[in-house]
Amino acid sequence: MMTPEDMKYVAAEAHRIAGLAIRPNQACLVEHRLAPLARAEGFETISAMLGSIRRDADPRLAKAAVESLACRESWFFRDRKPFDSFRQDILPVLARARGTERKIRIWCAGAGNGQEAYSLAMILEEEAERLGDIAVEIVATDFCARAIDRGRAGAFSQFDVQRGLSIQRLIHHFEQSGKDWRISAGIRRRVDFQQHNLLDASAALGMFDMILCRNVISAMTPDARKTVLTRLGRHLADDGYLILGEGETAAGAVDMFRSVRGKRGLYEKAAGDIAQAA
Ligand SMILES: C[S@@+](CC[C@H](N)C(=O)[O-])C[C@H]1O[C@@H](n2cnc3c(N)ncnc32)[C@H](O)[C@@H]1O
Structure with a gap:
């Protein structure tokens, strides 16, 4: 059993390292997520592992613990509408706007195991x-190394491919490899996976025409949300789009974005003026 002191320590580290909000009433969830790591690292209890992290100030293990706490759940074409909007509204507008540069850049920030980025890549191949x-x-x-490794590998379980993928897309873009389904090399090549913490500076990533940061900030504290949204805003072109998760909002956190009317979760830069075009 974790003590209230353990919980306080976990909450402070989760906030410091990833901006995550852990509430005192989430002890069961925290135990459930930390138990496999404690076992794998050879500790008898979670408390023993946390004690060791504190005593030895072990940054590797502290980070691994926080990575285990983050929810990485995702599925292909999650919530469908943002992907329909991407295909029908955003892509044509961006293709027109980038007619000279002939280049569009998209950032999936907090991408999980890759389903979101690969869903976009499938649409791009189809278009x-x-x-x-x-x-x-x-x-x-994603800040989680395991998520990046899994995304790069492009191998998904039977359970993963049953969530959100049509049978046509499964047949067209995947091939079975043992128990897994491997996404085609053509789709895999379209996505560049990089480990990155959204709380950190990210100048090397450059500018983007569309940023998806879905189902990430809802797990963060208000100050971390503000930091992340401000950083994302700095990487978004003035006529670019930001897509948040369905239950998430930029309102109140920063005034860099305004929502696109009738499109839940879709934002444009407050400086831009293409809301009407989409
Ligand atoms: C619930 S998943 C969402 C995946 C995908 N965007 C979607 O909507 O299906 C949240 C992801 O955000 C990542 N994450 C959480 N905090 C982060 C941070 N500070 N920096 C980068 N990624 C973070 C987690 O590791 C996790 O993979």
């Missing part, structure tokens, strides 16, 4: 003829 020679780059980042 290839309409896009012509416009290159679309997708950068998928």
Whole structure:
């Protein structure tokens, strides 16, 4: 059993390392998520592992513990509407706006195991003829090393591919490999996976025309949310789009974005002026 002191320590570390909000009444969830790591690291109890992290100030294990706490649940074409909006509204507008540069950049921030980025990549492949020679780059980042490794591998379980994928897309874009389904090399090549903590500076990532940060900030404290949204805003082109999760909002956190009317979770830069075009 974790003590209230353990919980306080876990909450402080989760906030410090990843901006995550852990409430005192989440002890069961925290135990459930930390138990496998404690076992794998050879500790008899979670308390023993936390004691060791504190005593030895072990940054590797502290980070691994916080990575275990983050919810990485995701599925292909999650919530469907943002992907419909991407195909029908955003992509045509961006393709017109980038007619000279012939390049569109997309960032999946807090990408989980890759389903979100690969869903976009499948749409891009399906729209290839309409896009012509416009290159679309997708950068998928997550602070969790395991998520990045899994995303890069592009191998998904039977359970994963049953969530959100049509049978046509499964047949067209995946092939079975043992118990897993491996996404085609063509789709895999479209996504560049990088480990990145959204609380950290990210100048090297460059500017993007669309940023998805879905189901990430809802797990964060208000100050971390503000930090993350401000950082995302700095990486978004003035005529770019931000997509948050269905239950998430930028309102109140920062005034850099305004919501696109009738499109839940879709924002444009407050400085831009293309809401009406979409
Ligand atoms: C629930 S998943 C969402 C995945 C995907 N965006 C979706 O909507 O399906 C949240 C992801 O955010 C990541 N995450 C949480 N805090 C983060 C941080 N500070 N920096 C980067 N990624 C973070 C977690 O590791 C997890 O993979």
